[in-house]
Amino acid sequence: MTSPTLSEVALALFGSRGFGGVTLDELCDEVEVSKRTFFRYFSGKEEVAMAPLEDMWRALLDELEKADPDGRPLLELMEATLLAVLDRVADDAWAGRALLSYRLSRRTPSMDAHTLHFCDSTMRAVLEILHRRLDLPDDPRPRLAGDMLVAAWRYALDGWSAGDRPDGRELAARVREAVAALPGSLDLTAAPRG
Template sequence: MIGAHPSGVQLPLRVRKKLRTRQALVDAALELFTERGFDSVTLDTLCDAVDVSKRTLFRTFSSEKDVALAPVHDLWAVFMEELETAEPTGGPAFELLEGVLLATLGRMGADGWAERLRLSRRLSARTPSTEAHHLAFCDRTGAAIVTVMQRGFDMTMQPDPYGLRPRLAVDLLAAAFRRALERWVADPSETGHEGLADALRDACAAVPESLVLPARPH
């Protein structure tokens, strides 16, 4: 909810105004990009739609691509918050990561976020430059997640100086989420984040079986 911190504390007026401007930019960008195509929308057109200056836009976002990908970026920003306070029980790290992502989706259910995410993913799928920007973001975020895990959790099994195992756990989660997202976006009957959470559970449940999937000759 704009204007309130997740704890329920009311945010200062200046912060609330900044958040409202940010959301207005995202909503306008996704609408314009969807209607006209990413490369056909100029900065002037986007700024005029929200009645802000280019300076305001670039104080809020690094690029037009970041505006288009804001719903995904917001999801993983909240994921990082959840991961910082997660309490491991000694079970598999992958299961912990899945639980954190499901908790994150539960926090993202308000203010039309799910519909913005759907528009963003459809746009990215048909815009190669935006999809490349998204993949670079995912790689950076994966590295940041591993750093938090190594700092906060004891994952010692055997010597792993390059952090290969935690990174693979993160990569498996990212792959499962991507497949879940594809399924959810393609299903017009799924309009809320709950359907995405169900698709994620199914994808994560399939990960162990995928690792031992037999490849028999015909």
């Protein structure tokens, strides 16, 4: 059994019975794999449940290794890389799994904690790639640019997940809109109500 199939079965079970309603033994029995095989692909139930979104971010790391920086702003480079990955992976099947995964994570504290850890380690990997490949300053700006992209991603994902029909193109459009709003958010005036 391949890991995408394992992830698909896990998401279906978690969706019908809840994350806590499915034991690892039950999951392994359902897909007819041993725990040893399961742990070849995943570190636990949280990782198998988050696989669609985590796979997309791993693809982003691979894409960053090849991306042509061509002198554009760092945030633009990262946005273009994210959108290129979405264009490649976000078919209807992926979008459906990603939607299930994200909705499940919003209801499951252990998955939300797993996501925070994954996000932090992925951002460290992004920064390692960027610093190795690009002439970037050793100050907070590269990290903050990455964090802004992640914030825009999460905002886009929140809006996208509220819909009934997952569509990867809609998610990409929401990411574009959210990233476009970042500059305006940095100089938004905090005026008192009048």
